Amino acid sequence: MSASSLSGVYRRSLLASTVLASLGSVGLTTPSCAQQSASPNLLPPIRIAPPPDRTTDSRPPSHRAASRSRRVARSAPRHPPVTETPVPGTMGSTVVSPTGVVTPARQLASSITIVTEKDIQTQQYRTVPDILRTAPGLNVLQAGGPGAQTSVFMRGTNANHTKVILDGIDIGDPGNANGAFDYAHLLAADIQQMEILRGPQSGLYGSDAIGGVISIITKKGEGPPRATASIESGSFKTFNQTLGLSGSEKNFNYAVNVAHLHAGDVPVTPPELLPPGRQAIGNNYDNMTYSTKLGVDLNENLTVNSVVRYTDAMLLFTGDGGFPSTPNATQSTHAVQQLFNREEAVWSLFDGRVQSYFGVNYTNSRGYDAGPGSPVTTTTGERLKFDWRTVAEIARDNHLVFGAEHQTDRIDTTDLAAKNGNKAGFIELQSALANRLFLVANVRQDSNDLFGERMTYRVAPAIIVPITETKLKASYGTGFKAPSLSQLFRDFPTFNFFANRNLKPEDSRGYDAGFEQPLFNDRVRFGSTYFHNDITNLIDYNATFTSLVNVNSATTEGTETFVSAQITERFGIRADYTFTRAVNAATGMQLLRRPKEKWSATATWLPLDALTLSATVLRVNDWIDVTRDGSISGIVAPGYTLVNLRGDYAVNDQVKVFGRIDNLFDARYQNPTGFLAPGLAIFGGIRVASYGVR
Template identity: 50%
Template sequence: MLKSLFLSSAALAALTLSASAQSQAGFFVPSENVVVTAARIATPINQVASSITVIDAADIDARQQRSLPDVLRDVPGLNLVQAGGEGGQASIFMRGSNSNHTKVLVDGMEDSDPSKPNGAYDFGKFNSADIARIEVLRGPQSGLYGSDAIGGVVNIITKSGNGPLAVSATAEGGSFDTFNQSATVSGSEDAFHYRASLAHLHAGATPVTPLDLLPPGQKRNDDFFDNVTASTKLGYDLTGNLDLGFAGRYSNSLSKVTGDAFDPSTFASFPSPLQTRIDTQSYNARATAHLVLGSIDQTIGFGYSSTVTSDIDPDNGSIPASGDRIKLDWQGQIAIADGQTLVLGAETTRDAVHVPLSAGITTNAGYGELQSSFPGLIEGVDFHNSISVRHDSNSRFGDRTTWHVAPVLAIRETDTRLHASYGAGFKAPSLVQLFEDFPAFFFFANPNLKPETSQGYDVGLDQTLFG
């Protein structure tokens, strides 16, 4: 049981925030009935055909969930697997797909580590203190999001500042040497809004290894985890048509975990008496400019992410890894007719690994989507549809075209929704799979690997029975 203390500072001055500043620079402002992931633009949730789950900050606070694995554990269609205790490697398997078949975004920037052997995202070290909203979109989504989105997309949106200046702090403590602290400053003044937060989560003695698995006389080593996360989100409304934004996040983690030892004489495995130390530093930042020119609403973004990891294994020594990603993207939307919105986008991404080898891949992509809404198509019936096509050109494996279609039929009188989606997905080989050998683990790179591909669909009926 965690016990907490919450301190809050009231406003120091009467500050105001215009409505336009709240949706600045392409950063989505959470709304109960609107989602952004399904179509890459704000869309009423009742017009979304794909299966989607929305979790907001109120849900997280009510359940006292301190880490991302805790938040995602009960989401339908996800199987979350975590090794060890707090901070341990955590992967999700969406609708039976692999752990590297889910695209993860943080404030619009891909957050996976290019130096991971299979490119899978580690959810275990993500502190939930500054999360405003999570949208989990299931099914193949490469028609809008490209590689990795075979199983779906997890879109994490962090909190923004608004209103008068507010200063808050929390402190919690509990069993297993667990401590959790955070501090936040947020607010807005005229056209400027800001938020900065610092969070610390420590779990120093989590008992993971069952005692009956230990060899006689061997003492159990409890898992250790310590994480410090700093984040900020800024926005400035330059004019009525132009605003700028910045979101940044830094995480520094230290883990000590118990692995397995192997006795070659008996072929038996047992918990190792020594622990592996894992040091991880990660950065994720994105700057945006949101510009409205006539009927064209567009956003230009520049993002950078980096992860540096050092695994110190008692048996194999230090295993360093370093990878980063640079991305430039543009997206525009235009209402071409009543109920018809065209979304166009282009992006270029450079993924690279630097330790223990140096290699990189560039991907250029363009996509288009037509979002259509026909209220009253026939009396009492609304029809909504989304069609998207995306083309990726990769410097290593060449071109790949994917697509997605998602219609919805809504019957007003009975409050019934019939919806379906069908799409194609693909997963590009990771840089490690292409270029890096690990002879000690019998792993050898293959530069001739091609992308994995898939197609998937779902059909559903939503019916309100009471209320």
């Protein structure tokens, strides 16, 4: 199904959904996203919120991961120490998605935004779309409130040109019409770190990584047992709860989380679209997400890990009917059940200098759709993937990474059952010289059962200039997006529409170049990056609208500029500005739903040790859009400005109260056109945490 303003249309007609979703290639609709990351064992826990005090370990993260059983922990402090105010997206963190190796962000040429667990708590993000809205280089569209179809456009590429990974699991949905992923049902309660990696990444990740990669790493248990719980209520009949238990004991670590998000009455339908006398019905959304992350050190050299995440969600929404279409008088239903699972063995040799990861990944995404007078339709997308990767430290800060994958995708609907397989191998060199010159280079070969061979690569050098400490960075890479199973095989003979078994992948070449400049011992940092992508073989309608063909091309380019400043230990601010030009390369016309300008600023202040306050301003300028039913294209959608406020107060070291105001000035806007975004909203709640002692 298409991923934004067409959410009502596709439920009226299966043909409309499949065909319109395919048009995302040339910016005529809004698909979603999709594929793999580093293993969950690779990333060391990121502790920014004060954790239970523990002894330190100065060894590299990869060495610590090989011998977790040696760790010693103590009980939680009665009064957590005051730390510096967090500046969102700062470069002091380690990341894993750009290379598959835990690496300080300063050493990488990649354009990457880091969102930590502390950022999520401070900004009170509840869903992944909430996190992504202010990220540079991204445009987020959500057809209504929580649970409504959500698409993300990265650097002006299509929404199905971004790969989404959760703890090493490719969570793209093979059952979606364009092979994309709907972000709407990903809750943020158990996220430890999110890495938004921009630019072509197929050299490491294969299909779908034309625009970039979004990698989500969930929380991992460490130290004494820790139980957390929260409850929140507020506007739109919101009622959210979370419950978590985590810790480690000798050679075993565990994290179990349950999150419930409920919004009972979110106004979505613009009144001007309703027939006279008809009242709008607000969306009703309910999401239960259960997740576990477990790890066992069987001995000094062998570790096994398990990640399981299950989501059961239902959205009641107002679809469209009739011709010309109008919002229905009764609601439609969209329900999903998503299972993401990874089982992994990690074999470490030479004191952790060589680590091999052997993984089995399984995902199953099942969607149910029913509308007034329409039969229930069920679509299941299933993926089984085997992967192996070895990370070898050939010298200090120099690594060789190589591996192989075998993946099988399946789709099963009322009128179609199909599958496709893909095998791949890759190799990567990550090198550093004198802590000043850094290089990442990779190459990957994919062999697909349906479209054959594809080779992709990426080269990304960076240098830190002595004295000024300026980082100069650049990258060049290739990418591709394989056609979806629906595009290849799903026919609609009633509408004289037939799939094209001969579709080829969409291809891209892209580069970027920029700088980052630290000042005042890195308390201030600013920088800018120019990016450019050329995309060919884009999938679009044929001349008679009876099938799909590889016909179009697009060019996207722009700049991403930021400044972050830790003004005092208690006050920090970050601002981002993105300019994007995304056009049809043949006609020069602007692609749909890619605003040219977007900027955001977030300030965080600790006026008291126990009190944290935060404010965010987001401005998105005009963009070209289509009407709600897709019948008219090329309309100008007006931009919008949002102001959000956040605050939390620690009553003691176990109890925290919090509150937030979204859309402070009640800005009324549609994003996408035909779907109201939520207005002024106020929420509040309480969070408790209990640390065990051993």
